[in-house]
Amino acid sequence: MLDIDMIYDYPLYRPPSEAYSLIIQITLGCSHNKCTFCKMYKDKKFTIKSMEQIKAEVDFFRTRVKYIDKIFLADGDALIIPTPKLLEILDYINEKFPENERISLYASPKSILLKTPEELEEIRKRGVKLIYIGLESGDDEVLQEIQKGVTSEKILEGALKAKKAGFKISVTVIAGILGKKDSTNHALKTAEIVNKMIPDYLSILCLVVHEGTEIDKRKKSGEFKEASGEEILKEIKMIIENIDIPQGEKIIFRSNHASNYLGLKGDFPEDKEKFISEINFAIKNDYIRERNERYLRY
Numbered sequence: 001m002l003d004i005d006m007i008y009d010y011p012l013y014r015p016p017s018e019a020y021s022l023i024i025q026i027t028l029g030c031s032h033n034k035c036t037f038c039k040m041y042k043d044k045k046f047t048i049k050s051m052e053q054i055k056a057e058v059d060f061f062r063t064r065v066k067y068i069d070k071i072f073l074a075d076g077d078a079l080i081i082p083t084p085k086l087l088e089i090l091d092y093i094n095e096k097f098p099e100n101e102r103i104s105l106y107a108s109p110k111s112i113l114l115k116t117p118e119e120l121e122e123i124r125k126r127g128v129k130l131i132y133i134g135l136e137s138g139d140d141e142v143l144q145e146i147q148k149g150v151t152s153e154k155i156l157e158g159a160l161k162a163k164k165a166g167f168k169i170s171v172t173v174i175a176g177i178l179g180k181k182d183s184t185n186h187a188l189k190t191a192e193i194v195n196k197m198i199p200d201y202l203s204i205l206c207l208v209v210h211e212g213t214e215i216d217k218r219k220k221s222g223e224f225k226e227a228s229g230e231e232i233l234k235e236i237k238m239i240i241e242n243i244d245i246p247q248g249e250k251i252i253f254r255s256n257h258a259s260n261y262l263g264l265k266g267d268f269p270e271d272k273e274k275f276i277s278e279i280n281f282a283i284k285n286d287y288i289r290e291r292n293e294r295y296l297r298y
């Protein structure tokens with residue numbers, strides 16, 4: 001008989017906004033798994049669970065979860081599943097959880113670009129409404145350095161294709177990714193891609209150097225020097241200053257993750273000046289919060 005620890009292969013990650021979602025882990029790990037800053041799935045071999053196992057797990061949750069309105073499909077790149085199988089999984093989830101209103105997942109640009117517009121449309125029709133995409137940076141030199149395995153143009157192309165198919169997209173950017181090195185190009189080019197993409201949601205996280213990652217090795221060897229909270233806030237300010245989207249468009253912006261040195265929350269374009277003032281105030285008054293490094297280790 002299944003129990004919860006047999007179902008979940010830990011560590012189990014989900015975006016902060018999926019805190020109240022039912023997580024169904026239909027894949028294990030990440031199909032790329034090479035980013036130098038990422039420790040999420042280092043110990044997992046990328047695997048797509050069998051249909052039989054997924055159905056048994058969905059049945060298990062149905063017997064225990066009375067009501068759910070959001071479901072998140074883990075782990076790192078559930079959209080990479082071949083479309084016929086993914087559609088069968090979605091049909092089964094919809095049959096068992098008819099009350100559910102939204103399914104979301106992480107997707108790599110590659111997995112979006114591999115699907116035809118018709119396939120994306122079928123997936124969306126089955127309730128996948130939100131796709132989380134890691135942009136990290138709009139600067140190809142940075143993407144190459146962090147071994148993202150994709151260019152900013154491809155990320156943009158994937159994101160626009162997903163938007164065109166009717167998905168909402170939530171995009172993350174990482175501040176501090178270059179440490180103490182000049183981050184001007186990272187900031188300017190990231191804002192440039194955001195302006196072209198106009199994601200529904202945008203989050204700027206701050207780099208956390210996790211034990212065992214490539215960046216951690218470089219830090220220990222002295223090759224990588226972490227940026228200070230103030231330097232990172234200046235970098236975020238430069239990204240924000242250069243985000244410029246037409247009136248009538250909207251980006252819901254959050255930079256209030258545990259990794260951030262200052263919590264920012266609002267919408268582009270109307271709150272842009274407020275974000276800049278808040279950052280200026282924080283820098284001027286040394287109001288830069290301490291991060292809970294213990295929490296960030298996980």
Ligand code: SF4
Pocket residue numbers: 030031032033034035038039040041076108134148
């Ligand atoms: S950041 Fe995303 S794409 Fe890169 S290794 Fe981690 S999970 Fe995979």
